[in-house]
């Protein structure tokens with residue numbers, strides 16, 4: 001009987017390894033801009049609660065309140081861990097007071113995400129303090145706070161160590177994205193929600209691009225799905241950005257509207273000669289503009305093989321009438337689609353092939369999305385356009401051979417030294433293309449490698465490690481934290497999506 005209960009206790013500890021390790025080192029991921037800490041500890045009160053004394057933010061939509069509830073869920077492992085009661089009041093943290101300076105909860109590219117977090121060591125009525133310009137900065141502060149809390153197995157209490165804490169923080173780049181390809185395999189909504197939650201843990205928050213209609217047809221018409229996604233993401237400070245990839249990668253469009261195909265046996269790219277093609281793009285972007293409020297829309301434009309256009313007599317005739325060769329028609333298509341998107345109030349993101357082929361003709365507000373290789377961002381910003389970095393050799397999550405160290409060391413500003421040009425690099429995006437992932441393996445393919453990129457995009461350049469070895473233990477700690485929170489983050493030891501190498505805790509894998 002005794003052995004049995006010890007076994008149960010051990011199992012329990014194995015599952016809830018909060019703080020069963022040495023906390024000498026800083027274990028915050030991504031690393032904040034500035035951190036000061038001491039050596040004291042404090043327990044969290046049983047009545048640990050949220051206060052907003054002095055805040056200007058009314059929280060009418062409950063974004064802060066829900067964020068606080070999620071904080072309680074993760075630090076108590078969904079109420080399995082109890083808070084403390086039988087200790088002296090001066091050793092208890094009563095709650096957090098959150099002061100937000102803006103009353104708006106508009107979520108948009110470039111909003112102020114900075115925050116300040118103080119946790120005092122002692123005093124009666126001791127509250128941690130958060131100050132942030134926007135509610136979204138406050139959400140980041142709560143994420144950081146959650147990483148300071150741990151369960152102490154000796155005292156069997158929730159504890160914050162290394163007090164007092166003084167943390168000031170803000171992101172290096174505003175665009176810190178994860179692309180989820182929802183078109184090659186169906187990604188169940190509950191799984192996308194889990195991924196959104198885990199993005200918030202890594203402050204990889206701003207954008208999630210959904211490649212909507214590459215292969216599965218008019219899934220973007222499913223506005224119900226989009227609305228749920230948008231609302232769920234906004235509450236976590238995450239923008240949703242949709243990709244409408246034209247004129248290539250659009251075979252599925254013709255399933256509903258065969259007249260969009262050049263012909264039945266030559267189905268891609270979309271028929272450039274048919275006005276209906278652009279009427280439909282206009283209709284879709286009109287729908288998008290009601291759902292996706294992020295200021296950018298992604299119009300794709302990559303991997304366009306134009307040979308079907310010349311091979312189709314009707315289109316060949318149109319090309320001749322216009323005096324276009326195939327590449328000129330490709331340019332015509334992309335620029336026309338850009339104009340339509342701009343007319344709906346969007347700024348356009350296009351994949352880098354558009355820049356490589358006719359960069360000087362692109363709308364001057366175009367954001368060029370790099371993917372083919374390195375060195376592109378430099379060329380783009382030197383031409384005066386803006387850029388997002390996703391070079392496939394380092395930031396494609398579907399490249400399973402790419403290690404977390406490669407993700408960590410991929411620097412968006414490589415060879416860009418002029419501060420005015422640096423500003424034109426909006427950030428980066430890791431891409432989870434969907435050929436080989438579905439609901440069964442998407443989490444361990446994304447994590448922990450996306451977290452390595454998240455620190456590159458969040459953390460001030462002076463605080464980034466030159467050698468990824470120096471952050472390995474801290475990242476391992478973060479991946480264990482993800483596991484504790486129910487996220488299937490893979491071990492660090494190996495490339496993408498590997499299994500644990502040996503028995504033992506997640507801190508040795």
Ligand SMILES: *[C@@H]1O[C@H](CO)[C@@H](O)[C@H](O)[C@H]1NC(C)=O
Nearest residue numbers: 263264265266308311312313
């Ligand atoms: C499509 O297939 C038909 C019948 O097989 C053929 O006659 C035609 O030339 C093909 N068209 C193209 C563009 O390949």
Ligand SMILES: *[C@@H]1O[C@H](CO)[C@@H](O)[C@H](O)[C@H]1NC(C)=O
Nearest residue numbers: 306323324325326327328329
């Ligand atoms: C298409 O025409 C343009 C303008 O004359 C020319 O610069 C380009 O090389 C042509 N492209 C091809 C593939 O022939």
Ligand SMILES: *[C@@H]1O[C@H](CO)[C@@H](O)[C@H](O)[C@H]1NC(C)=O
Nearest residue numbers: 373374375376378414415416
């Ligand atoms: C940066 O510049 C160096 C020196 O000119 C060059 O060797 C390197 O390839 C460049 N890196 C990229 C990513 O363009």
